[in-house]
Amino acid sequence: MDIATIIGLVAAFGLIIGSILTGGSLTSFLDVPSMMIVVGGTFGVGLISFPMARVLSAMKVAINVFRYEVPDISEQNTQIIEFADTARKEGILSLEGSLSSIEDDFMKRGVQLLVDGIEPEKIEDLMYDELEGMETRHGTGAQIFETFASSAPALGLVGTLIGLVNMLQNMEDPSAIGPAMAVALLTTFYGALLANVVFTPVAGKLRIRHQEELQAKALVVKGLMGIARGENPRILAQQLEVELPPSQRSDNG
Amino acid sequence: MDIATIIGLVAAFGLIIGSILTGGSLTSFLDVPSMMIVVGGTFGVGLISFPMARVLSAMKVAINVFRYEVPDISEQNTQIIEFADTARKEGILSLEGSLSSIEDDFMKRGVQLLVDGIEPEKIEDLMYDELEGMETRHGTGAQIFETFASSAPALGLVGTLIGLVNMLQNMEDPSAIGPAMAVALLTTFYGALLANVVFTPVAGKLRIRHQEELQAKALVVKGLMGIARGENPRILAQQLEVELPPSQRSDNG
């Protein structure tokens, strides 16, 4: 569970609603047609820009922004070092027995390839190709939210222009000008809000989550290659930990 | 047929028209001279920026945004694996008989080169050079729409400035100011609409389609090189599938 996202959203929206209530009422800021043009239009632009399957999967991916667990790299490293130990003592084939205990599919496929006796270079190529495919697929999520983030203010502008043109065509009643202009500005308000408080930061967090995942998986490849080379488990442990912050390393001596 | 593009366009334009009708009439938003300066000017800028042949071909390419079939990579992979099987059992020359059954020109040329006995490295170079040429040519489509997307709002601004200057020169009749300003804003409205709801998303989808096509073709090169090396078809299948999402892979064991 990623509490930061929730705290961030609650804080930002809370402050904005508070600011609205300080100077007026919330109802002046709710206008269903304005919302529809910004939200619906942004979603429509998303469908023109991306294949439908990707837009739908981005929605699913976005939920991960809330329920997410940071990959536990030290646990993953411990498991790899154990495999390296076993493989050194009893041979790589002996890892077959541990296959069922591996939860992560990516690592499982890699160990399976090791056990199958495929040459290490080919395993490395296969695993990096799989990572690359993952990078393209998962990266689209952030990309779609970035597209939403640039479309929302544009549709806000379109909505405001519609409101302004309508207002300018009917200026007989001066007292109606202010409220009409207020409504015209609402789409710009929605666009700025959605883009800057929802879409851009969600895209940012998706991108970071995605990087963390790829880094963890790259360590799996590094570890399995070390096992295939028959690397000394102590040195392999250093190689796997060296990118972590010093505080998270197990060997401090 | 790419339904997402059509749904997206219908949804976005539907919501915009709905929003116009809520506050006024559609006729206030139709102004032929304003349309001409934005649409015609954008097209003119396209012709100054790009050679004519490319602008015309971009128009043709844009239609592909609507009628498009995702390349079926698993079918393509199946065919390559079959070739690998045949080549392993009966020799690469035996692929000559299958040449007529290959629909994709790119793959056909590659298999022809294999059958001709050209060295694999040269085949790889030739095929990658062909891909590169394809990348340049097809990429121009998206590039032209991106140019349109940045020109349209600029011409919208030019049009609005013309309207404003004309209006400011004739301010005797105060009641005419509002409608004159409304008309002046229409070019900005058209520019924002075309750029954000048509040109930018169409460029986005062209770019994605183009990437999918190049990825499919790169797999063909990878496959034919595997055949040339006499790669084990089972391993080759893994190499070709590893970039696909797990759900689309044939081997799950």
Next chain:
Amino acid sequence: MDIATIIGLVAAFGLIIGSILTGGSLTSFLDVPSMMIVVGGTFGVGLISFPMARVLSAMKVAINVFRYEVPDISEQNTQIIEFADTARKEGILSLEGSLSSIEDDFMKRGVQLLVDGIEPEKIEDLMYDELEGMETRHGTGAQIFETFASSAPALGLVGTLIGLVNMLQNMEDPSAIGPAMAVALLTTFYGALLANVVFTPVAGKLRIRHQEELQAKALVVKGLMGIARGENPRILAQQLEVELPPSQRSDNG
């Protein structure tokens, strides 16, 4: 002669002038001091940004946007294949006789190096270094127009601010405010027009022309290296044509 550029310019300026005439008179849009600040200022910024020799040569290069002939790659390829044929049958030295028939200086220097018996690797290095020098020199043309394109609206803004400040200092006569503001907006109008309808698209076409030229020259290097290696002319022809669109290739079998 590049007709697209001329059609584009005529169309864009025609539509803009038409739009001006629809709502007012052309004379309201002509203001010599405003033009001087935008055009002269932009040119001044160009001189601060770039060495004088480059600014002047960019002016010359810009004319190429109008009178330009696409390099005829198939003709160039035919000549290279002929040379490959001759070199294979009669030796590379026999190319000396053809030197005088080569029009393109770059190719001529390359063939001269071949005939001089310089090692192929050195020839390749020399030719690529020459291409790199060309890339830097010719690329500046587009770069200068891009600088113009970003300076013109900035000077337009500066001009409009001058007009606004002057207007705001003298607001005794309300009837003078409109026309004064109209004049103030003219520099923004000129800046937007020059940047978006002239400088940016001219920079775009210069860049594309430049790329086409470099690609044609890179094929010359590829071809001469093939000759130096004694490559089979039929295969060399394929290597040279493979980046062209299928319709322009000579071998379709």
Next chain:
Amino acid sequence: MDIATIIGLVAAFGLIIGSILTGGSLTSFLDVPSMMIVVGGTFGVGLISFPMARVLSAMKVAINVFRYEVPDISEQNTQIIEFADTARKEGILSLEGSLSSIEDDFMKRGVQLLVDGIEPEKIEDLMYDELEGMETRHGTGAQIFETFASSAPALGLVGTLIGLVNMLQNMEDPSAIGPAMAVALLTTFYGALLANVVFTPVAGKLRIRHQEELQAKALVVKGLMGIARGENPRILAQQLEVELPPSQRSDNG
């Protein structure tokens, strides 16, 4: 202690406060709800965009902008050259005695690896991997401030739109319009101020500090590799100093 940062902040804020006092009073520019929406909202967006641990560590890192000591590269070089001397005369193992005198943890770990007899290529890989991890971790600090810098004006705009809509809904009292609009503009003012005078320049300095640190550490790797190769200390000194400005080099002959 980095005095430039403090002088810069004092100068910029001093001039801004001076400018406020010239034309009005400071109290017109203090509005707690406006500050809360900009500052709180920006921080909220930071929490949605980044994992909480990183946002908190960025706060700590930002303090380094004030208390910072430029890494003393010539002192570091002197130490490395001494080690090279000792290693050449008494063998690499003799460096064990100097381990306790090394203050920098990164260099200490490197020398430890040398003394442990790990192969130089592995040491180089380990140290570069550690540098890469450091690059990712420390780079986030600047990245978060850049995110703040782009969020603050966006939240300023949102706040101003809220103020404008509220004002436009209540235009009965003309004398209240001016002050209401003044308050509405304050969030834009805060956003512009924070983004341009605090967040962007702090991000800039963090990035430069970070680069200087990485360059110093890369010299450590270069030096230790020279020691492992048994490089002549005089030449090693030149290799370490060559990137410094001539004035900071010890050998001028």
Next chain:
Amino acid sequence: MDIATIIGLVAAFGLIIGSILTGGSLTSFLDVPSMMIVVGGTFGVGLISFPMARVLSAMKVAINVFRYEVPDISEQNTQIIEFADTARKEGILSLEGSLSSIEDDFMKRGVQLLVDGIEPEKIEDLMYDELEGMETRHGTGAQIFETFASSAPALGLVGTLIGLVNMLQNMEDPSAIGPAMAVALLTTFYGALLANVVFTPVAGKLRIRHQEELQAKALVVKGLMGIARGENPRILAQQLEVELPPSQRSDNG
């Protein structure tokens, strides 16, 4: 002496002053507090963004924009070819006598290394590392002016917002609104002027000068490596000249 920079500055400022005088008086455009907030604030932001030493050295570097001599590459090449000739006939050691005649420090250090008998690969590494250090140091000059260029309009906006808020708080006297707004706009005017007519173009010229210098120095490395390899001076001349425009090459046959 770089006349283009001076002509450009005189032309741009001349036209701007002319434009001011056409519609008003220069005194309306001079406001010391407005200047201080833009100029002082921009400098303050520079100090927060960069270490003080770099900001001060950027000031010195900026003067080079005016007094600059294009590196005379053909003279430099002539000297290198002479050295190649001497080295070929009398051995590399014989270059020791020419050391005192070399004006450029970079070339001098390179020839010294050659004479010292250091291996060519190490000399190449040393010289490229020195070039890299130079690139980082000298590149900061342009970077600081680019930072100034983006800060100046931002501080202009901050100043204008201060003026607007002050004006909106005191709207009792309608005749004071115009002049107050005029003054408020002056900071935007200064910011736009400094950014677009001074900082951005100066950064541009610094960057180009810097590139020319690096290219000249890279030719020195290329030349000394040719001497170390004992390259034929005629071929070396070609290698050094090939990146120059054809008109500046000595060998046209």
